[in-house]
Amino acid sequence: MVREGFPSSGLRPNFSSGRDNIDWLPLEVSPEALANYGQELGLEGSAVATALAQAVSSSPVWEQLPQTILAVKASSHPAFVFVGSFRDRDKPLLSSLLENLGCACAHLRYLSYSEAEAQCRLLASQLLGLFGRERLARARFQAIPRGGIIVLGMLAQILGLDAEQLEQSSSEAELVVVDDCALSGSRFRDFLGKSQARSVIFAHLFSHPALRDAIEKQEPRVAACVSSCDLAARDLLSEQETAGWRHRWEKRLGSKRYWLGRLDHICFPWTEPDRLVWNPAEGRTELAWRIVPPELCLKNRAAEDSIAAEVQVLSEGQGPYSLGDRVFYARQKDRTLVVNLATGNCLNLENVARDMWHLLLEQGDLRTVTECLLDRYEIDQNVLESDLGKFLDGLLLKGLLKQAP
16 A cells, blocks of 8 residues: 655644635524424435435526535434535525425425325316216316326326327317416416317316415316315414515516415425525525435436535544534545534644544544554654644544543
8 A cells, every 4th residue: 555645734724714715504404394304205314314415405506506515414413514605695595595495394295106196096086076977088188297297197097088088189178187286376377378278177186275266266267176185385474474475475476376375395206396485686586495305206316417516424423532513524625624613613624634534533443543544644653643632632622523421
């Protein structure tokens, strides 16, 4: 093994904060929200934090914020922090995204394929009960892409639809428009505007009753608006505050929506419907972070050429030494940045200091750490042990590492 020289400068890291204009932005998610998130996705333990980090990292917003690192503590007390050089104009958007994320996790509702099939059976039963098999047999069926295509495929099997019923409809035939969910009705409005059908039934799996009522009242061509299940509203504000929230968003979004409400975050194995947050710095809407990991949602599997945040799951310590409660670190090329968010103390670790830091966390035992460093560097063992001891004392003093009692 080729061993390197032992640069003493690496043992005198800079403890000052704000080095290189690096920002550390904590991502706060309550234990209750994380518990609901894990339960909905069937995840336990460290898999909960890792899944959320992978989902957030796949969000389109990182096209605007390249070279961002999402550092994750995936232990029994999960914690997250974003590391990057954020512009002042980025921070209001990040604040909105952070606030939205906690609510989304707390109100996530995720359907598996088998649960989606069960909802399709309920929807088929409702359609048969309301309109009868003979009327449905004369109707044409079309899907709102892309989630509606999957739902229509299931409905076609359950209802025994003929291939002719799935072809382009004429204005004379009644049209059943199918989708997986309707949140504000904007996609249905767009679809309806392009359709020549004189009579339309809007059939979907999830929506709020107020939205269905609004569509039926505002659209004379809609014979019925039918869903298999109600989406729950999560307005925890007073009626006055809720009205204020709705008024602000109606001004921002214009007249394309039939109805606006704060709903459960419904997601499917094939899609996570887009949600919007307000960017106050730019005066426009932006896509919210995604929260379902790529392995559980086809839509969230990033394209090869897309930009994503880099997820780094942190080693939190083995043996007698572990990370401080509010301490995070991030690997950047040839260095490791460390911060104590409670005190603001920062480190820029390079060369030997970087290796010492990671070995202390990954090995814990000082004898093992010393042996690993002797394999890497040309150094007298006594000198190395002395330097390692001083370095460890500095980390403990600054609260960057803590020692088991």
